[in-house]
């Protein structure tokens with residue numbers, strides 16, 4: 363790996379912070395969904411999470427010990443601006459500003475995600491992503507952030523996994539909400555406009571480099587034949603009617619200035635969003651780096667007619683607790699295909715796994731499957747870099763066990779075990795494994 367390659371860990375505000383009402387924070391959709399008890403597994407609550415809001419010093423010490431060069435975390439919009447479009451909450455801003463200072467003092471580069479799923483609830487009530495006015499509120503939020511900390515943070519990522527911000531048991535709306543095809547396309551469009559507004563604001567600070575972090579299961583050619591490789595590539599960027607999980611609908615407008623041709627073909631005209639003059643220009647202002655969260659890949663072969671077929675993993679396949687297939691080659695083919703297409707400096711902004719973590723009497727967690735997972739995936743990412751991908755960094759998900767969204771606290775992804783009763787942090791074997799692996 364090149365010298366400037368950055369090793370990091372990632373978290374997200376709602377998954378770790380807790381402190382839902384502290385220092386003037388207002389509600390997000392996650393506060394509301396967890397209160398209700400109906401949405402999050404075993405009625406787990408968002409309110410405490412890891413209490414990282416109050417325990418950040420401990421978490422920082424852990425990162426120092428781990429030796430990471432970067433910490434990717436997200437800001438909670440509802441902590442900074444009341445209800446998303448109300449008064450500025452100085453205490454919330456001061457909190458993040460100090461956090462950034464502490465990281466910089468420790469020589470850990472902050473990578474800030476502006477939006478990682480925690481939509482202010484009041485904005486949701488006003489239509490959320492469906493209401494084009496969200497672009498005004500988002501723009502203002504980013505202006506406030508940039509005024510306060512833009513001069514000292516060099517890397518911002520606008521959106522985390524925009525594919526998951528579209529509702530129905532995913533990350534950005536309330537699951538019971540029902541949306542038509544046109545609604546969903548409109549939400550994507552408004553989100554992309556928010557991205558564009560954010561880029562415009564961030565660009566005013568010369569030091570800032572701007573990235574974007576979508577997701578999607580990578581595609582792995584079943585064999586190394588030219589046909590299978592082409593089929594995997596085709597499948598990765600394909601657009602299918604009613605399926606908004608793909609990469610190209612979310613990334614082509616940003617990088618190429620338009621939705622993919624097939625998007626216009628598979629959607630009925632009445633289902634397309636209202637694309638106003640200037641929208642695509644706003645969306646496609648240049649960004650500096652491209653990120654992707656990759657946990658698994660789908661195996662693809664050629665169908666023999668210039669098309670593709672997704673095939674099931676073979677019988678020996680191993681799955682994590684999320685039921686995601688362990689497929690290290692996803693960190694070879696994903697970066698390779700994405701870099702070929704978008705040609706931007708590339709980061710893996712999330713990768714990791716949830717396995718059964720048993721804590722021993724002497725407070726150790728021997729999570730060798732996680733160590734093996736990390737090792738194998740990083741090996742493949744390195745191979746992709748050796749083959750020409752301009753890879754700039756890898757962020758392990760996650761520093762801490764945390765609230766795994768609708769799964770509650772049962773699915774642990776951390777390098778550090780968190781006792782959710784006492785909030786004690788206990789580094790797992792994988793913590794020391796990763797530490798050793800990234801040591802200069």
Ligand code: FCB
Nearest residue numbers: 374522523655759766775
């Ligand atoms: C990703 C999310 C992240 C975390 C991991 C396990 O989809 O971005 O917040 O939940 O999955």
